Amino acid sequence: xxxxxxxxxxxxxxxxxxxxxxxxxxxxxxxxxxxxxxxxxxxxxxxxxxxxxxxxxxxxxxxxxxxxxxxxxxxxxxxxxxxxxxxxxxxxxxxxxxxxxxxxxxxxx
Numbered sequence: 001x002x003x004x005x006x007x008x009x010x011x012x013x014x015x016x017x018x019x020x021x022x023x024x025x026x027x028x029x030x031x032x033x034x035x036x037x038x039x040x041x042x043x044x045x046x047x048x049x050x051x052x053x054x055x056x057x058x059x060x061x062x063x064x065x066x067x068x069x070x071x072x073x074x075x076x077x078x079x080x081x082x083x084x085x086x087x088x089x090x091x092x093x094x095x096x097x098x099x100x101x102x103x104x105x106x107x108x109x
Contacts, residue, residue: 079085090096097103
């Protein structure tokens with residue numbers, strides 16, 4: 001084996017330090033780049049989440065409106081099945097009256 005001189009050893013240590021320093025700088029750059037990528041990704045996700053929340057609110061409003069409409073139709077369906085509705089349609093649309101009912105019409109002069 002060959003013994004290395006002090007000068008060779010100093011140069012080898014110097015190269016190792018440069019290599020270590022370069023590795024650390026590269027690692028720091030990689031970590032910072034990942035941080036930026038994650039931060040931008042998070043911002044994009046927050047924006048999408050806000051859009052989705054707005055859609056949820058809009059759709060919930062539509063659901064509430066449709067439920068209200070459904071309730072109104074259900075009430076109307078019950079009303080249509082009553083005797084009062086049948087009488088109302090018979091009088092207003094067909095001009096029918098009960099046999100013992102008197103109808104007074106205004107004189108248009």
